[in-house]
Amino acid sequence: MACRVLFVDDDAALRNSTVQWLQLSGFDVAAAENAEAAFSIASASPPDIVISDVRMPGSDGLTVLRHFTDADPTLPVILVTGHGDVPLAVEAMRLGAYDFLQKPFEPEHLVEVIRKADDKRRLMREVIRLRSLLGGDENLAGRLIGSSAQAVALRQKIAALASVDCDVIVMGETGTGKEVVARALHDLSRRASGPYVAINCAAIPADMFESELFGHEAGAFTGARGVRVGRLEYANGGTLLLDEIESMPLPLQAKVLRAVQERQIERLGSNQSIPLNLRIVAATKEDLKAASEAGRFRKDLYYRLHVGEVVLPPLRERSEDIPLLFLHFASEAAHRHGRELRPLDKDNIAALLRHDWPGNVRELRTAAERFAIGLETPAERLALPAIGTTEAWLPAQIAAFEREMIAAAIRQHDGDMASAAKALGIPRRTLNEKMNRLGIGRRDITQQASG
Incomplete structure (x- = not known):
């Protein structure tokens, strides 16, 4: 669809020649001899770009600028003057003019300015449309962006799982947004006011894993000088993300299974049980069912966590x-x-x-x-x-x-x-x-x- 240009100038000869040139350049052009005529034309057929002379009898170009930018801030308004008035140009730009050209202007240059202005207009309107579509940060569509059938189904699945209090496995390739999903499951659930704790199972040395998850008492092992609350306990009342859970050492998986089943733990060096009230989200880039069948992941832990499942499609x-x-x-x-x-x-x-x-x-x-x-x-x-x-x-x-x-x-x-x-x-x-x-x-x- 051709860009609609409204050209406003009281000089009939310049107005007619400019209109002809712009039409030959592929634009849909309307012309007006003054501001009042321009406003009437625009009300019937809104323009994409407005070009206006500054000094005209009656309402001047700055009035035209204010009228259109007040009505639509995304509408580019280009002002033209034959007086080389620098202060006027500064004022016009301050009021939101897209550009300021001095007569006599080169027709080719005017066409170039119009095309760039139209590109900017389209981009601004697209950004506004996207922002209205995506909503705020608390809006699920603002986090999991997309209008495809897969994106719509994904948002529906997450909204459904967020409303129930079950453990979830989130599976997807690297970079598909598994942690974004885990955070959405937390923020949209009744646990949103509780802590959200994320732990990357691939980033913790095997000999520190148990202490990191379960915590320890003072003197539990060499170097344990004080009490440390583990990640499971710290996430009480909220959500714990076990990212890259496929990297968790097999011996530790048995202890995690017990904590998941019984919803209680004991710190290292302690005999006191600590009750847990949390949701566990396990994120993985590997098919845990296949990994469990191959002996790389405990089957019982897989089936215990696999109450809810979210599979993220690759881009x-x-x-x-x-x-x-x-x-x-x-x-x-x-x-x-x-x-x-x-x-x-x-x-x-x-x-x-x-x-x-x-x-x-x-x-x-x-x-x-x-x-x-x-x-x-x-x-x-x-x-x-x-x-x-x-x-x-x-x-x-x-x-x-x-x-x-x-x-x-x-x-x-x-x-x-x-x-x-x-x-x-x-x-x-x-x-x-x-x-x-x-x-x-x-x-x-x-x-x-x-x-």
């Missing part, structure tokens, strides 16, 4: 979420580093979709941060061997991306095509045309969502 299996996740992480990084977020063009989206992301969400977050601070684009970072010709490959990937985004929007809005088109930022007619061209069936999508 390559929910590729439609990749651009959404990338933009979210890039937006966060840009804000953190005080940078302006750059638009993500089709070549970079294609690079994101082409990569298989062996490091999953963790790898994607790193790529997004490097993009946000200007180190490299996804296309530069993810340079891969060619698959056929670029001409044959890129359109296919773009079509796949469009197909995934449209299907996700329709699922999200329960088949309401008008709402889906609005969320995608395209007219209903354009959505229908794209669905026909891409072979997307509304019924198939809604049946997939309900299934």
